[in-house]
Amino acid sequence: MSIKEDHNRFKDIVKGKIKEDFKKYVSHGEMIGKREKDFVKIPLPQIDIPNFRYGPKQSGGVGQGDGQPGDAMGGDPSQGQPGDQPGEHLLEAEISIEELADLLGEKLSLPRIMPKGVKQVDTTKTKYSGLAPVGPEGLRHFRSSYKKALKRYLSSGIYNPDEPMIVPIRKDFQYRTFKTVSKPMTKAVVIYMMDVSGSMGDEQKEIVRLESFWINAWLKKHYKGLETRFLIHDASAKEVDEDTFFRTSESGGTLISSAYKLCQKMIEEEYPVNEWNIYPFHFSDGDNWSGEDTRLCVRLLKEFFLPYCNVFCYGQVESKYGSGQFLKDLQKEFPGDERIILSQIESRDRILDSIKDFLGKGK
């Protein structure tokens, strides 16, 4: 069908895959829709071909209804129909972030992650299993509607076996309805650790921020209810919230082991390894205080992280001051070990490759 061609072409333009000069014409509108019981915002990308047109704000228009001069119209009439959505719970539809994740997956051809561990926690899902007398036409259940009509015919005695025509009336129609069912599901936690010592500049942190956003998007696609924790460290480590994680800048020295120890403690106390999928990510510029501390880190990795975590990821961002020694040390220590992934991120342009390094193994 030729519309699919046009549709794909449109989607590719919106994604910026082709016709990059069109980016400036793409706007990301949204409309309010209903999905099951929730109101969702549906992303509605649009490409506006430029033409000679009037500026919208000067022109105004004609409407119908009550009101006094000076009354606000509520919303921007030029932006299409404001709709009649009630103000209750409005969900930011996950579809947009999911679409992003799909995009990433598609772009990097990432494999699906195979979760490990005991299936423990329940997740709710909607299943179309029931029947109801009302519903959208698309969900009409033919067989049971027919049966009901047939029953009505039989019981009211108008059924004629010689001419077995059944004409359903409104009351006969049956529609599929959904039920919320619980399903067991795996749990996952991502623990981000970052070196915030003086040598990590703003650019380095921005790189970490961008990268962790995409990693989150991808993991969230596979683990509903993904937990994220944030640790920062210089010579000592502490847990912070997401916001602080990306803002803090300390000037002290660097003891990587401090973060690893805190992370180990956190896992041991809160995330029993047989139930949880655990993803520690560590970002630094590769400077560590001493060889001795590096040896301690290696020991922690060997004894704790590698056996118990899905995968341990270390990303090294390039900075003017860092020696980048830590990455070399790890490479020497764990050659070809599948349980640890090492990636070097020289600049923003390398972020995608680095994500592929981390997630490309499907762990």
Added chain:
Amino acid sequence: MANLTPELESERKRIVEYARNEGLDFFETIFEIITYDQINQFAAFGGFPVRYPHWRFGMEYDHLSKSYEYGLSKIYEMVINNDPCYAYLMEGNAMMDQKLVMAHVFGHSDFFKNNIWFSKTNRKMMDEMANHATRIRRYIDRHGYDQVEKFIDRVLSLENLIDRHSVYSTPSEKSGSPSADGNVMLRYSKEYMRDFINPPSFVEEQKKKMRELLQKKQKFPAEPEKDILKFLLHFAPLEDWQQDVLSIIRDEAYYFAPQGMTKTMNEGWASYWHTKLMTTKILNDSEVVDYADHHSGTVATSPQSYNPYKVGIELFREIEDRWNKGQFGREWEECDDVREKQKWNKNLGLGRQKIFEVRKIYNDVTFIDEFLTEDFCVRNRFFVYKFNKRTNQFELDTRDFKAIKAKLLFHMTNFGQPIIRVEDGNFENRGELLLSHLWEGIDLQPDFMSETLKNVFHIWSRPVNILTVMDQDKMLFRFDGKEYTSNKI
């Protein structure tokens, strides 16, 4: 061709009969049942099953299918101006809906056939669209997808720059080529009559006119040209395939133009007839509530928008009522006794005849201009809204009748598009293009203007200029291929 179920087919026959008996005169109308996905596809293609490949149809489809899937809107009715007329019914809609759609469609079909603004449209557009698609696909095969698409994008950017009235006006250059010292005297048979038939002042005046005409001839174009696409088609240095693509897009724009020019009337007319037929003939008792629900949805009003279905149907009813009661003409206009006017009824019964006449010769602009009365505005609670810069929101501005009418007409004139003309195809004697915007109080949107101007440049391939008013200053904007500049004049 038609794939109606026996039940629908018998309903169709009934409805055709009722519609004919009411005096509707329509093309043969073929109904097809299609799925919601097909209907979205066809709607994305402007009602046609096949169009040339272009992403904007995909965008339209994306929006339609999303709003259908999330239950926001669905298309009930779609009909194409073609002979025979094609109309679509959505599979799985209730019987009552299908009947309503059929009744509505006969209204449209009658309007297409009889309204004068449609008289010049191609009635074999179904085939024509398919031909366009084939031609463009051929260019794609020959010149590559990206190349052709890029050109289409540029032309689409100028798609609204046509002269919507040009097909109805007769060419004005009937007279031969003028010459400054040619004989301008009217014929006289007797010598003594010469100075009476051709007094010296008259001769002088005619000569002056001729000279002016000659000067105009030297200008290029002689008169400012509103059909910018035609101008580019004739004079821009295009390759053959580009010329063809441009003419295809221009043809299609002209085909769709009357639908824009008569939106209110067309929808009003179709709604008038579906109501009439449904409520007097077609509906059975069990369907009344569903029908009322559906119909009220169609004609619902909202403060933020103008509903052509509602305004159209109300105006047609008002006209019928007024002409039935003889509420027109000089006597009526001059009467200023309110009570008298209220019970005015001459039992003329001219209503039906009048609305058929109106549907034949009016378009939205003349329709609103002539029949929208102050009384009607009050009853239908019209108002004008505008943007308040201070509060940064849209606000109800006024309920003044003149303001409402002016605003409505403004939005309808030239289909709400700014009027832009080619002023000079050899601007500054350097082969540059000069466009001018007929400023009527509203500025063009600057960012769109600069991008559009760039597209004009790529077609004209010499620097392009546009004369307009921006923030109360007369401005000349120019794009020379590298730089976009603006100059106050």
